Amino acid sequence: MSTIVDFxxxxxxxxxxxxxxxxxxxxxIKTSGLSYKLGPMGTSIEGEMDEIMSLIQRCFEELxxxxxxxxxxxxxxxxxxxxxxxxxxxxxxxxKI
Amino acid sequence: MSTIVDFxxxxxxxxxxxxxxxxxxxxxIKTSGLSYKLGPMGTSIEGEMDEIMSLIQRCFEELxxxxxxxxxxxxxxxxxxxxxxxxxxxxxxxxKI
Amino acid sequence: MSTIVDFxxxxxxxxxxxxxxxxxxxxxIKTSGLSYKLGPMGTSIEGEMDEIMSLIQRCFEELxxxxxxxxxxxxxxxxxxxxxxxxxxxxxxxxKI
Amino acid sequence: MSTIVDFxxxxxxxxxxxxxxxxxxxxxIKTSGLSYKLGPMGTSIEGEMDEIMSLIQRCFEELxxxxxxxxxxxxxxxxxxxxxxxxxxxxxxxxKI
Numbered sequence: 305m306s307t308i309v310d311f312x313x314x315x316x317x318x319x320x321x322x323x324x325x326x327x328x329x330x331x332x333i334k335t336s337g338l339s340y341k342l343g344p345m346g347t348s349i350e351g352e353m354d355e356i357m358s359l360i361q362r363c364f365e366e367l368x369x370x371x372x373x374x375x376x377x378x379x380x381x382x383x384x385x386x387x388x389x390x391x392x393x394x395x396x397x398x399x400k401i
Numbered sequence: 402m403s404t405i406v407d408f409x410x411x412x413x414x415x416x417x418x419x420x421x422x423x424x425x426x427x428x429x430i431k432t433s434g435l436s437y438k439l440g441p442m443g444t445s446i447e448g449e450m451d452e453i454m455s456l457i458q459r460c461f462e463e464l465x466x467x468x469x470x471x472x473x474x475x476x477x478x479x480x481x482x483x484x485x486x487x488x489x490x491x492x493x494x495x496x497k498i
Numbered sequence: 499m500s501t502i503v504d505f506x507x508x509x510x511x512x513x514x515x516x517x518x519x520x521x522x523x524x525x526x527i528k529t530s531g532l533s534y535k536l537g538p539m540g541t542s543i544e545g546e547m548d549e550i551m552s553l554i555q556r557c558f559e560e561l562x563x564x565x566x567x568x569x570x571x572x573x574x575x576x577x578x579x580x581x582x583x584x585x586x587x588x589x590x591x592x593x594k595i
Numbered sequence: 596m597s598t599i600v601d602f603x604x605x606x607x608x609x610x611x612x613x614x615x616x617x618x619x620x621x622x623x624i625k626t627s628g629l630s631y632k633l634g635p636m637g638t639s640i641e642g643e644m645d646e647i648m649s650l651i652q653r654c655f656e657e658l659x660x661x662x663x664x665x666x667x668x669x670x671x672x673x674x675x676x677x678x679x680x681x682x683x684x685x686x687x688x689x690x691k692i
Binding site: 504506521524537540587591592595 | 615674
């Protein structure tokens with residue numbers, strides 16, 4: 305539970321509307337059992353680095369079935385001995401404003 | 402209102418705990434009047450591209466006062482003739498799951 | 499000269515081949531007078547933060563003329579009292595391998 | 596060979612100078628046998644998605660040994676039926692300027 309990742313995936317050959325593709329990916333994330341949170345610009349996922357990377361790999365394989373070009377962006381934040389940060393990171397900031 | 406940006410800013414010379422620095426930045430975003438949403442891995446901001454870029458510039462100037470090295474990541478998503486997407490992008494996906 | 503930015507810009511409504519769009523953007527970067535370096539996954543630009551941000555804004559306005567949806571990613575690395583890093587950052591690593 | 600990734604890794608608890616840490620990571624990339632190219636803002640790596648992800652995992656494990664907080668950014672570009680793009684992507688743009 306020591307890593308949070310922000311993850312986006314965008315087919316480039318399917319035109320402007322991406323939500324059907326994002327929905328296929330979010331269904332996979334949902335069934336993974338990892339904590340996640342949808343945001344307007346990406347999905348945050350918390351777990352161990354190897355679990356998250358293997359989940360992202362499965363999301364990519366799903367879209368590769370019918371997409372000819374795919375962009376992914378991943379930002380990962382690992383912090384030793386911390387967990388549950390998908391909730392506490394936002395409140396740690398809000399408490400200081 | 403046609404652009405959403407995901408924005409993160411991290412001083413590299415202040416150790417592991419970044420929330421005091423992030424809080425200073427979020428205070429500036431809050432007083433800008435633009436729509437925003439805090440997330441565990443970044444802050445989403447909606448507006449016109451030039452407004453958002455000038456706001457990010459002000460956030461950077463604030464941390465530059467006492468930070469010797471700063472990383473920023475920005476993901477911008479412009480869509481012509483769309484607005485209010487800071488809310489609708491998530492529900493467009495949720496409706497399809 | 500204290501900031502380096504890695505910059506990518508991708509229209510989402512123009513299909514798989516993006517090099518004609520990237521070329522229009524690189525022409526603008528070229529005439530800016532700032533140091534830059536093309537890479538396979540983005541263009542590095544060195545300068546002051548405000549110069550670079552205003553250049554990126556001009557690149558965006560150019561593609562906005564005919565693109566309905568545009569993604570941009572920006573990674574910025576500011577380091578006080580350093581410059582010329584578009585060359586020295588790579589050699590600092592190579593010297594240590 | 597259908598994917599290129601831009602990869603950065605930054606410890607947050609080791610102060611401003613990161614090149615010793617980046618050098619340890621680049622040594623691992625070098626011995627992987629995959630095509631790579633160092634840039635001022637990240638390292639580009641070309642291969643199949645699963646090979647690259649497993650390599651990035653090994654780079655992370657190396658820094659995890661002595662770093663308490665680590666940020667990684669990954670941008671991946673998959674294109675079906677293309678390869679060798681670590682060289683051709685730049686020349687495709689340069690030919691059009």
